[in-house]
Structure formats: structure tokens, C-alpha cells
Amino acid sequence: MEGVTPPPAATPLVDEKRDLQLDAQVGGKLDGKLDERGVHAAEVPWAIVVWNDPVNLQSYVAWVFRRHFALDQPTAHQLMMQVHTAGRATLAHGNREHMERHTEAMHEYGLWATVEKAPR
Amino acid sequence: MKIVAVPSHALGPGNVGSDGSIGGIGSIGSIVVEPDEARVLVSLSQQMQSLLADALETDADTDAGTETDTAVQRLLPNAYRDDPELADEWRRFSRRGLIERKIGFARTLTTALTPVAAGDAEGTVSLTTDAALDWVRGIGDLRLVIADRMGTVVDGDDARAGEPGLQDLYELLAWMQDGLVQLLEAADDAALEAAP
Numbered sequence: 001m002e003g004v005t006p007p008p009a010a011t012p013l014v015d016e017k018r019d020l021q022l023d024a025q026v027g028g029k030l031d032g033k034l035d036e037r038g039v040h041a042a043e044v045p046w047a048i049v050v051w052n053d054p055v056n057l058q059s060y061v062a063w064v065f066r067r068h069f070a071l072d073q074p075t076a077h078q079l080m081m082q083v084h085t086a087g088r089a090t091l092a093h094g095n096r097e098h099m100e101r102h103t104e105a106m107h108e109y110g111l112w113a114t115v116e117k118a119p120r
Numbered sequence: 121m122k123i124v125a126v127p128s129h130a131l132g133p134g135n136v137g138s139d140g141s142i143g144g145i146g147s148i149g150s151i152v153v154e155p156d157e158a159r160v161l162v163s164l165s166q167q168m169q170s171l172l173a174d175a176l177e178t179d180a181d182t183d184a185g186t187e188t189d190t191a192v193q194r195l196l197p198n199a200y201r202d203d204p205e206l207a208d209e210w211r212r213f214s215r216r217g218l219i220e221r222k223i224g225f226a227r228t229l230t231t232a233l234t235p236v237a238a239g240d241a242e243g244t245v246s247l248t249t250d251a252a253l254d255w256v257r258g259i260g261d262l263r264l265v266i267a268d269r270m271g272t273v274v275d276g277d278d279a280r281a282g283e284p285g286l287q288d289l290y291e292l293l294a295w296m297q298d299g300l301v302q303l304l305e306a307a308d309d310a311a312l313e314a315a316p
Contacts, residue, residue: 053194055267056260057294063301067308103199104214108221110260112197115206 046099047118050079050111052087064109065091068102093118121292122152123299128310147246148307151255151296158236158243160289161229164262168226171265176219191268195222195261225258247300249307256300263293 050061058080066076069091082089091113092102099115106113126149153161175192187193196218200207228251236243247255270286 055263057297057301059298059301060256060260063305067304100199100210100214103210104218107195107197107199107214107218109257110195110264112194113199114197114201115199115210116201 045118045120046096047090047093047116048099048102048106048113049088049090049116050083050106050113052083053112056110058084061111064106064111068105068109090118121154121157121296123149123296123303124152125149125303125306128306146248148249148252149303150244150246151299152242152244153233153236154242155236155239157292158233162233162237164289165226165229165233165258168258168262168265169223169230172219172223172226176216176223191265194264194268222257222261225254225261228254229258247303249304252300252304252307256297256304259293259297259300263290263297266290266293 050065061083062073062076062080065071065079066073069076071079079089079091092099096115103113103115126147171189171192172195175187175189175196178188187196196211196215198207199210199214232245232251232255233243236245266286266289270290
């Protein structure tokens, strides 16, 4: 699946293998533009939020989360319940372009999703 | 109407597409539809295509990017709640493609169901994963529009909704959405098990 996103919420958003590859590719040429530390969820500036709606079935929302974000079933279910009870849930953090792609996919599934700045 | 899954043992590795998905090349299930059900669904899907085609012709960049039809607003939500500039930019880049893909979902329904609607006996539509993905999203879109027309705003509100016919339809579509999710989940699970 394209655009697989690491688990949301408290899980650190670190993909060491990818970061190493990225470092190798960049080779220091973009000094100052690239955050060289491991990036944690709380530090990534953008997030995709899915909002509660009265229309889509719980089974459908959980399935969409599972399928699109490559989550296991319990995590997908938990996030769906968070949307349902708290009114919203953050599904992923990352750069803006990436979050916009997720948002577009969620709209394709008929879910109400928005991009917002992650709290720092 | 009936939704029938292909038995999981039949969703074996032989049925795995090149991208690892099950059913891209084979059936994951089928849906048995009565002609009168097919006619209703064809009509709804055609209305959906017109609604979206109309939205494609209006320029959402004007009027601060706000969709004028509340149902279209729900089909194509604002991606940035607090930043009109980013919301406009996003809409410029994604709105057209999103509408075209949603028209495609509705068209898949229309194309598959038109022969059943024209006949006088129940018909069976076989679904690949790709087709089922179109169906489940097309049906989800129909539910969003019907809910908007009925005035469903808050969870639990749907009991007070308008025309009884519309309410029945809304529930039939919910039943279909749930059935299709079960088909797709079973296919995904089989794909995970078949993965090396």
C-alpha cells in the first residue's frame, strides 16, 4: 500500500532505516534545511485529523483506517472509537504534502478529514 | 438483496494480484440484486453523477471556496478549518480529481446494475476488490447525500428524518456498506495470510 504511515498518537514517528537512507542521499547538502535528529510525533508540524460524522458506519470507518493507514485491527478500532466518542482523532503526523495526500484519500472514502498544525 | 462472499479457502494465493491485493484479478464475492432495487440504485447513482458533474462546472475558488450545496460540502469537505488560503490552494489542486474519482465510483454502480434494472429477474453482480472498493465508496457517498437531504446532523438524529422511503433507502445502503466492508476485510485478511 502506498503512503504507509507509522502508528499515530504516542508512538514515536521514527523510521530509522528510512532516515539513514535519506541522510545518505542528502549527504549533508541540505544542511540546516533537514532536521537531522530522529523526529518524534510531537515535533512533526502537521497532522491529519478525522472528525466524527453521524453517517458512516463504525465498521466502515475502522476498516478505512485499517486499510489506508496499515493499522492492525485493535488500533484501527480504538481510533474509530476515539473519533466516535471524542469527536476527532489524529491519524498521522508528518509533512504537509503527506498529510494532504492522506486527507484526499479520506475524502475519497467519504470521511471528514482535515489537515492541521500539530500542537508543539 | 444478498451479498455473498467467496469462501476464504477460495481466496488463496492463486488469486493474489501483482500488488499483493486479493481479487484484483478475481472475484471476492457477489451481490444479488432484485430489478426494483437495481433501478433505485441506478437512479441514485445517476443523480450522484449529475450532482458531481454540476459541482465540476462551478468554480469553487470563488465565494471563498465554499461549496453552495450542503451535500457537496460534505462530499468535498474543507481540508483546512482555520486557514482559508491553504484551503483554497488545496481545493485548486485536489478538487477536480476528487470529483472525477467520485463520479467514477457512481459510474461503476450504474454500469453494473443497469442490466439488472432492465430485466425482470434478480441479477448477480460479481465483485473484484477494485469493483468492491468503488461500490463501498459510491454507496458511502450516496448515504452522505441522503443524510444531508434528510437533515441528519448529530449521531442518533436519523430517527427524526423525513420521508419514510428515504429512510428505508438509507438503511438499505447502510446494510450494503457493512456487507461490502466484510467482503473487503475477508479479502484483506486472506491477502495477509497469503503474503510471504
